[in-house]
Amino acid sequence: EVHLVESGGGLVQPGGSLRLSCAASGFDFSKHWKTWIRRVPGKGLEWVANMWPDGSEKYYVDSVRGRFTISRDNAKNSLYLQMNSLRVEDTAVYYCVTWGNNVHWGQGTLVTVSS
Amino acid sequence: DVVMTQSPLSLPVTLGQPASISCRSSQSLVSTDGNTGLDWFQQTPGQSPRRLIYTVSNRDSGVPDRFSGSGSGTDFTLEISTVEAEDIGVYYCMQRTHWPHTFGQGTKLEIK
Numbered sequence: 001e002v003h004l005v006e007s008g009g010g011l012v013q014p015g016g017s018l019r020l021s022c023a024a025s026g027f028d029f030s031k032h033w034k035t036w037i038r039r040v041p042g043k044g045l046e047w048v049a050n051m052w053p054d055g056s057e058k059y060y061v062d063s064v065r066g067r068f069t070i071s072r073d074n075a076k077n078s079l080y081l082q083m084n085s086l087r088v089e090d091t092a093v094y095y096c097v098t099w100g101n102n103v104h105w106g107q108g109t110l111v112t113v114s115s
Numbered sequence: 116d117v118v119m120t121q122s123p124l125s126l127p128v129t130l131g132q133p134a135s136i137s138c139r140s141s142q143s144l145v146s147t148d149g150n151t152g153l154d155w156f157q158q159t160p161g162q163s164p165r166r167l168i169y170t171v172s173n174r175d176s177g178v179p180d181r182f183s184g185s186g187s188g189t190d191f192t193l194e195i196s197t198v199e200a201e202d203i204g205v206y207y208c209m210q211r212t213h214w215p216h217t218f219g220q221g222t223k224l225e226i227k
Contacts, residue, residue: 044218
């Protein structure tokens with residue numbers, strides 16, 4: 001059975017950093033597109049960052065480019081999102097999502113940026 | 116960025132009745148390879164989103180056949196033939212033809 005489990009969320013002050021992790025099991029993680037998508041309170045879903053299956057290319061939405069970094073460790077079947085210079089508007093539930101023949105979502109991890 | 120506009124944003128429905136959600140994009144979603152990158156997602160209370168429909172009209176595995184997608188170019192529709200209680204939640208369209216991939220604002224399906 002496919003599982004994606006995020007961790008690393010929490011409360012952080014503006015300007016701070018967090019590293020989100022996503023542990024995958026039950027499928028060949030290395031062959032899937034990997035994405036972080038967030039659900040912003042009172043708004044909706046936003047595509048944050050994307051990684052090609054072979055890791056050759058990464059894409060970031062403008063609002064996080066230069067502050068967030070997506071990375072992976074295929075040996076650990078894990079995906080990461082390093083978030084620096086956090087802003088209040090980054091407050092959201094962050095989902096790890098993989099795309100192959102099927103789309104798999106984690107349960108999400110809440111990031112709250114507040115002073 | 117491509118703007119995805121859904122309507123209505125709130126959809127009160129009677130169980131057993133049909134429902135329809137519209138999604139319009141600010142640019143054509145037909146890609147250079149001829150495919151149309153438009154998907155539909157459902158998020159029920161307390162759950163993560165799940166994809167229902169991909170490439171306009173293809174149902175994902177396990178999705179009931181009461182869900183159907185249609186459309187082309189910039190205008191797309193998700194239809195539920197007969198709404199059941201388990202369908203209550205928020206529905207999003209998403210385009211993946213252009214970077215960044217973008218979502219509609221979401222349509223909240225609720226019981227009338």
